[in-house]
Amino acid sequence: MADDDLTSGEPERQAESTPDATADDPAGVPDPGAPAAEAGEVAAQRPKKSRMRKVLVSSALALVILAGLGLAGGTYYYDQVALPEDVAMDQTTTVYYSDGTTPMARIGDTNRTLATIADIPVDVQHAVVAAQDETFYTNDGVDYGAVAGAAWNQVAGDGTKGKSTISQQYARQWAELEGTSYARKLRESVIATKLNQEYTKDKILEMYLNIVYFGRGAYGIEAAAQAYFGKSVKDLTLGEGMVLAGLIDQPEGDGKGSPFDPTVNAQRAHERFEEIKRTLVEFRFVEPAQAEQKIAYPAKVLTAAQARANAVNVQGGLDKPEGLIVHHVLAEVAALKDPKTGDLLYEGVAPDGMKHFDRIRNGGLKIVTTIDKTAQKLAVREAGRNAESNMDGQPQNLQAALVAVEPGTGAVKAYYGGDSGNGGDFAGTYADPVLSNGEDSCCGGHPPGTAFGPYTLASALMAGYSVDSYWNGESPQEFPGSGRRLATNPVRNGAENPAAAPACRSGSPKWCTLEEVAVLSLSAPYFGVTEKVGGAAVIDTARAAGVTALWATVDRARQKVDLGQVSGKEAFPKYFNTEVGLGQYPVTVLDHAGGMATFAAGGAAAKTHFLKELWQDGKKTHAEVIRPNRIRGFTEAMAADLNAVLQGVPQHYGLKLHDNRPVAGAAGAWQFAPTADVAHAWMAGYSAYDAAEGSHGLAVAVWVGNKDQEQKIVDKSGRTVIGGTLPGAIWRDFLDAALTDLKAPVVTFAPRQNTGDKKAGTGIAP
Numbered sequence: 001m002a003d004d005d006l007t008s009g010e011p012e013r014q015a016e017s018t019p020d021a022t023a024d025d026p027a028g029v030p031d032p033g034a035p036a037a038e039a040g041e042v043a044a045q046r047p048k049k050s051r052m053r054k055v056l057v058s059s060a061l062a063l064v065i066l067a068g069l070g071l072a073g074g075t076y077y078y079d080q081v082a083l084p085e086d087v088a089m090d091q092t093t094t095v096y097y098s099d100g101t102t103p104m105a106r107i108g109d110t111n112r113t114l115a116t117i118a119d120i121p122v123d124v125q126h127a128v129v130a131a132q133d134e135t136f137y138t139n140d141g142v143d144y145g146a147v148a149g150a151a152w153n154q155v156a157g158d159g160t161k162g163k164s165t166i167s168q169q170y171a172r173q174w175a176e177l178e179g180t181s182y183a184r185k186l187r188e189s190v191i192a193t194k195l196n197q198e199y200t201k202d203k204i205l206e207m208y209l210n211i212v213y214f215g216r217g218a219y220g221i222e223a224a225a226q227a228y229f230g231k232s233v234k235d236l237t238l239g240e241g242m243v244l245a246g247l248i249d250q251p252e253g254d255g256k257g258s259p260f261d262p263t264v265n266a267q268r269a270h271e272r273f274e275e276i277k278r279t280l281v282e283f284r285f286v287e288p289a290q291a292e293q294k295i296a297y298p299a300k301v302l303t304a305a306q307a308r309a310n311a312v313n314v315q316g317g318l319d320k321p322e323g324l325i326v327h328h329v330l331a332e333v334a335a336l337k338d339p340k341t342g343d344l345l346y347e348g349v350a351p352d353g354m355k356h357f358d359r360i361r362n363g364g365l366k367i368v369t370t371i372d373k374t375a376q377k378l379a380v381r382e383a384g385r386n387a388e389s390n391m392d393g394q395p396q397n398l399q400a401a402l403v404a405v406e407p408g409t410g411a412v413k414a415y416y417g418g419d420s421g422n423g424g425d426f427a428g429t430y431a432d433p434v435l436s437n438g439e440d441s442c443c444g445g446h447p448p449g450t451a452f453g454p455y456t457l458a459s460a461l462m463a464g465y466s467v468d469s470y471w472n473g474e475s476p477q478e479f480p481g482s483g484r485r486l487a488t489n490p491v492r493n494g495a496e497n498p499a500a501a502p503a504c505r506s507g508s509p510k511w512c513t514l515e516e517v518a519v520l521s522l523s524a525p526y527f528g529v530t531e532k533v534g535g536a537a538v539i540d541t542a543r544a545a546g547v548t549a550l551w552a553t554v555d556r557a558r559q560k561v562d563l564g565q566v567s568g569k570e571a572f573p574k575y576f577n578t579e580v581g582l583g584q585y586p587v588t589v590l591d592h593a594g595g596m597a598t599f600a601a602g603g604a605a606a607k608t609h610f611l612k613e614l615w616q617d618g619k620k621t622h623a624e625v626i627r628p629n630r631i632r633g634f635t636e637a638m639a640a641d642l643n644a645v646l647q648g649v650p651q652h653y654g655l656k657l658h659d660n661r662p663v664a665g666a667a668g669a670w671q672f673a674p675t676a677d678v679a680h681a682w683m684a685g686y687s688a689y690d691a692a693e694g695s696h697g698l699a700v701a702v703w704v705g706n707k708d709q710e711q712k713i714v715d716k717s718g719r720t721v722i723g724g725t726l727p728g729a730i731w732r733d734f735l736d737a738a739l740t741d742l743k744a745p746v747v748t749f750a751p752r753q754n755t756g757d758k759k760a761g762t763g764i765a766p
Helices: 036-045 048-071 076-080 122-132 144-156 166-174 182-198 201-211 221-229 238-247 266-282 288-294 304-314 322-334 373-383 449-462 514-519 523-533 535-545 578-582 589-600 636-646 648-652 726-741
Strands: 002-004 093-096 103-107 162-164 366-369 398-405 412-416 549-554 557-562 611-616 619-623 663-671 678-687 699-706
Touching: 093 322, 103 322, 122 166, 122 201, 122 238, 122 266, 162 166, 166 182, 166 201, 182 201, 201 221, 221 238, 221 304, 238 266, 266 288, 322 366, 322 412, 322 611, 373 398, 373 412, 373 726, 398 589, 398 726, 412 589, 412 726, 449 514, 449 523, 449 535, 449 578, 449 589, 449 636, 449 663, 449 678, 514 523, 514 636, 514 648, 523 535, 523 578, 535 578, 535 589, 589 636, 589 663, 589 678, 589 699, 636 648, 636 663, 648 663, 663 726, 678 726, 699 726
Parallel strands: 093 366
Antiparallel strands: 002 162, 093 103, 366 611, 398 412, 398 699, 549 557, 611 619, 663 678, 678 699
């Protein structure tokens, strides 16, 4: 049992002949460490009257506790002391990968994860009982013999402290009882007695092991198991449990760690281990004949530094790429509403009126994300600056971002927006009110150029144009009727195809098929297509496919336009002009990956999301809801035509997968005004989708641009970066490795259906 002072909280008045008595030694008890002669002198100086008073008080206390608790259960005082009910302990919320078992990050003000008694091996339970309260299973919550003995020891002045049972220790921590007064001891004992009347021993032990502190910032035995052995409590051996049990008495020591921590003081830790071993055998928790075989001193205990390193990998998790995922999924959890009232489920209000989400941060939630741990590892490898990555050795101003979304479900399978969750997010924007201020994060939107073309192409198909229709592809090209472009500012085909005369099969740049416009990434004819179908239609197609926001320039300032609140008709031309069809306006990598997933699924748009499951107190309280909605007016036949066209883009840039798996995509680049230098380059696309064959495929968007101020982007060889080069290589290598590792079946796209009118368009026949 843990040591506990049993002294009066009120210092007794001492005679002038006892100058050594202080408030720290209210009873005038000699220091056990003092020389015998000095202790004898102090004892001799104690007035007989004071000594007698101490005898009476201590005896009275023992009688009150022994008789009052044992016999007077119906007394007023006993009734007035509350019993712990539904103890709300701050505990760690854990974010997991999609497998639900691999932790991605842990958040919270207190490092605690609640464990049930079933999670804790019986041998480990016995180790704690042997170390802290060997009579736990038979006492009534208070060891009356120990209380009486401690009281007499205080009277006798031998300095021996009393001991508290596990029930008393739990009561003291639950009620936050401090000091060493008799009143505190009495209240603690009453609570301990009531606990044993109300709960089973297993329940008391479970509550105790979840509240007790083990040092190293670990509250509760699950956190302790991770902090000292790097494993879950359910996997602890008896010997490891014995080490943890021995830490409870002095979890911090002198601030350098517990003296019973084998990595701090190996000798004292081993001595404490042997003490617990003897108690285990004495009380038959372990049979003597089995002791040597069953009880083994742990071969390895993590050092504090190793434990901190492990914590960095998981605890918090905001200083690594996955930290951005944590922000995104917490924003989704914070947005959950009560279906009956419409109120936010986890929003709280502090006494000062400030709103908060402490019930998420400190509520012990189990948050399972949609992120596949294998795909995520590949995303970090391919888009980060690693030796195996295409980003290795590239100029330091370059930054890449990559997002992978599962077609048909909208589940985000991999996300890389930067190296740290504490920095800017180059792949998306989050509004996390749990670990951040709830405002949009920085850096997510980038102009996609002709990588935005699939939305324009889909709009054209819905407007009745065939992929074989003809369009004027010359560059530069004037569009005087647009009201946006004048002869002094013509539309050019851009960095992906800077030549004034694109090599169309007709032999004339003025007679290019819509398919060639898409494959060659021709900005000028995309502008012409947008004029014909209308900018509002392109915006509505993007909205329906999953693009949630675009950025406009309003009064020379960048402004995010929420497409969930604004229709194409409302947004065009108020915020966006005809250039929306050729990708002038920034979009996030996350949104674009979600839009590509929609086309991969034949036009069925599933909401892009990070939250797969939410668990609280061992019960699933939320699961992802997948309800794909088809883009209105976009048929499966049109989807087949679009997919047939977009397969030509990876082929055009030589971005073939190793198993020749069919893939489709779109490439694009955008300059920064007023120069013609490329500052943003994109590659976005997907593998074939066939749910019937068990292959959802994968949609991936990759952006490469600048970390800070806009400037020309060139690769390590000095060549201008465009969508089909560096972003394309990252896209191909990630998609190739991810589909291989995920063992996705190889399926093909549906054949071209040749919908629409071939004769319509702006093309001029040669």
